[in-house]
Amino acid sequence: VQLQESGPGLVKPSQTLSLTCTVSVGLITTKFYYWSWIRQPPGKGPEWMGAISNSGTTYYNPSLKSRVSISREIYNNTITLQLSSVTPDDTAVYYCARSATFTQRGDRSLYDSWGQGTQVTVSS
Numbered sequence: 658v659q660l661q662e663s664g665p666g667l668v669k670p671s672q673t674l675s676l677t678c679t680v681s682v683g684l685i686t687t688k689f690y691y692w693s694w695i696r697q698p699p700g701k702g703p704e705w706m707g708a709i710s711n712s713g714t715t716y717y718n719p720s721l722k723s724r725v726s727i728s729r730e731i732y733n734n735t736i737t738l739q740l741s742s743v744t745p746d747d748t749a750v751y752y753c754a755r756s757a758t759f760t761q762r763g764d765r766s767l768y769d770s771w772g773q774g775t776q777v778t779v780s781s
Contacts, residue, residue, distance in 0.1 A: 703763030
């Protein structure tokens, strides 16, 4: 499976960030995978933001739950992340990744596929 993140590289504070993960050579509905969004701010470790299962169930990091939304488009085989009310603290490289078991951790070793990541900077 191949994953590719896309979206704006620069977002203004208070706006909503929207990123898309395009999945190829595999289907997002394949049992029993989980598709996660993970971000890594500069100088910090990876942070799991949330996930969506092959059946469409969503899971969110409690620290972000009020601002994050993950959805999918089966026809396009894509996973979308939306993060509202962004601040400069949301500046990070954002990744989508696939795991065969559910995890709320951002450790790369827990996932069998990762995208290359996309840099997002929040600045006015």
